Amino acid sequence: MEIQNNNNHPNGGDVVRHPSRLVSRGGDKRLTESRFATLNVGGGMEEKLNEVLQMMDERKIDILCVNETKRKGCDTTLHGTYTAYWSGVPSSDRACQGVGVVLSARMAECVREFECVNSRLMWIRLKVGMMRIFLVGVYAPVDRGASISQRVRDERQIFWDELREVLKVCKSNERLVLLGDFNGWVGIKRDGFEKVLGMYGDERVNDNGRSVLEICQEWNLCVTNTMFDHKRIHLYTREAENVRKSMIDFVIVDERIRKNVIDSRVYRGSGIHSDHFLVMCRLSGLFKGWRQRPRTVTADLKRIKVENLQEEGVNDEYRSRLKTEFNGMDEISETEQLWNSFKNKVVSVASEVCGVRKRHKGKKEKNVWWDKEVQEAVCKKKKLWLDWLATRANQRNHTASFDKISEAKKDYRRMKVLVKELVDRKKDEQKDKMEERLSQDFQTNIKFFWKSVRLARGNTQNSELKSIKDKNGRLVNEEECILERWKEYFESLFDKEKASTSILELNESIENVSENEDSISMDKIVKALKGMKSGKAAGYDRVSVEMLKAGQGIVASPKIYNHIPLEIKSATGKRGFVNKLKAKLMSEAYYSVDEFFDGMHS
Structure with missing residues (x-):
């Protein structure tokens, strides 16, 4: 693929840069600062998700690793401007453990690749500005000391071995960031771990903590929680009743970006009911040094609430208003003017009577019960x-x-x-x-x-195609054969000779029907309107099937449909729905209604 040179563009080379780099040079401090955080929600995410998202809004968090989500399966979900990646237990197992990563809008644009390893590990590869980051979400098994069984020790050792395998996926030019609940006491500055640990924190050490320190030493990482002097309550990450406070949730970063860490501490006022507190690390310079590119602002899409036409009062008002607006349309003789008048009157009346709803691109409304x-x-x-x-x-x-x-x-x-x-x-x-x-x-x-x-089904269904039928109707399972069959299928679709022949036959059929049918009666128009499928998206003209059905005899004017010549066009083009309706009325001579209508959609 040829890459164009944009150095002579009035905005410099910014026109081809990634949105994550488009930050004003020397501008707002918030634009150049990134916030990475981790939180053990303790008890699942089902009822706490809205509170977690609200907390991210208040704290301006870019990346949040959540532990103990108790979700099944691996999934990616959208929640407003946030994107969440979930790694849980298999759907057949009991819901337990689980780790997830929630990204803000600007960080979600930086994602290049991700993998859900198991219910305790997942990783995401990002490119933030000019920096490549390898983010790992961690939820380590609990360390209960020397009294545990050999089976539990083996499970714990398997976890740390799996974490080492995940870190091997990280490339040399990527900066490692580990977030999560490590269930380990790492202590404070000790001999041999001067580059890994700071001077502040809990002095205790256990087996999980030793494993964390060994991994940090192997991969040149540092535990940011221990680097800054804060109150004791802003150092301990877990505080439960009748249990000694501990420091087990960490934000661990690559030694090469240690200079970017501004602060790392516990925030106790998150309001999420859990015996763990939010741990947040502030980093500078990830988005720094890139000029602002002027963005094209698109208007919010507005959808007419045609479902309100099912209410009797709204339907009666809609018909009454249409009847008043359509007075005088019989005097219009020009085709273009007739269509524009018809479209504008239907859309304006439907908008006023039914109301409209803004549809923000890329956003999704919150749960209705969250009022x-x-x-x-x-x-x-x-x-x-x-x-x-x-x-x-x-x-x-x-x-x-x-x-x-x-x-x-x-x-x-x-x-x-x-x-x-x-x-x-x-x-x-x-x-x-x-x-x-x-x-x-x-x-x-x-x-x-x-x-x-x-x-109700969710988005976790596997859409992978396992088998396909060949031209003789036999099932094909091998990947090469499936690809070959798809190739044959598309080649047959784009056969120029067959396509040109079918178009000529269709035009001849339309001309023959047009000669025999001089006009369309009101009964045929109403019958065709009733036969059209509801729930289809309106085109750029914003006229939907529900509006026509609700208008019935008022919009089903033979003058309109007989006056506009038959031209088979896209439903989103000008006069598209009128042409489609007229074609459907005249299609019985050469097609069944359903077959022709489905063909028009495809």
Whole structure:
């Protein structure tokens, strides 16, 4: 492929650069700073996902590694502007363990490759600006000391061997970053590990911690948590009742980007109910040094809510408005003017009566149950969580009694139960509304039905093609034979002689039908409208089948369809839906209706 030289472009070479590099030189500090974090959510991500995303928004986190997700299978999901990669247990096993990585919009654009190794390991290859990063999400087995069985020791050793195999995938020009719950005490600065450890943290060491230090020494890595002097509460990453505080969640980076680390510490006010705290590392310079490229701003897409036409009151108002707007259209004689007037009146009336909804490209709406009431309850729960933490801190300073700690704890737990009950109730209400909507009229809601089915199935289905039939109808399983069969199939599709012959025959059939049919009656138009499939996307004209069906006799004017000449065009082109409808009305002479309509779609 020939690469064009863009050095003479008015914006320099930025027109061909990756979006991750397009940051103003010397501009906003936030643009040049990246934030990597890790959090053990403790108890699964099913009910905590919205809270985690909200936390990422508040903390401006670019990459978050989450542990103990308890998700099944390997999957990639979109949540608003965030992209999540999940690595869990097989679908046949009990939901446990699990590791995931959630990326912000600008980091998601930097992903080059990823692999879900198992329920405890996954890696993602990124190119951030001019720097290549090899990110590893880790969730190590628990180290319970010398009292564990030999089987548990073997499982733990297998994990560290697998981690070493994953690190071998990293290339020499890539910077390693390890995030996650390592379940190990690494201690503080010790002989032999001066480059790996800092002077701050927990002095204890266990087997998992020794394995972490050995890997760091082998791959020239450093544990950022131990490099900065903070309060003790901002160093310990886990704090459970009746259990000694510990430092087991780490952000480990390559020695070559150690100079880019601004800070690394614990943030206790995340509000995610877990005995682990958020650990965040701030790095500078990953996006630094690239000029801003002017971006072309595209307008938000607006979709007309045609599903509201199923309501009786809305449907009556729609017909009444159309009848008023269509007065005087019989006087128009020019084809172009007639079509533009028809299209604009239908779209404007439908927009005003049904309403429109903005569709942001690349974004996805949050769950319907995550409404204002739930968000307010979650905010109250987070406030009580912070009050509890503050009371415990005051007790250590002898400024708060045990009664105050107990009261703050009860308030938080009571609010936690109320929030869970509220979320369950909202989910049940949403489920009831969906079932009611599906049961009202299945045919008009068929698109919504299949959307619900896909949502229930999830996106984890394997779409790999295992076998295919050859031209004789026999199954072919070998990869080479499958590729050869696809080659034959496409060659037959693009056979010029056959294609030109079929087009000539189609044109002759249309001309013959046009000579016999001078005009189309109202009954035929209404019948054809009823036979058209609902739920199809509107073209650039924004006129959908639902609008025509709801208008029925008002939009089914023989003058409009007889006045516009028959030209088979794309449904998204000008006069596309009118031509398609007219072709369908006249298709019975040479095709079945369904066969012709399906052919038009393809």
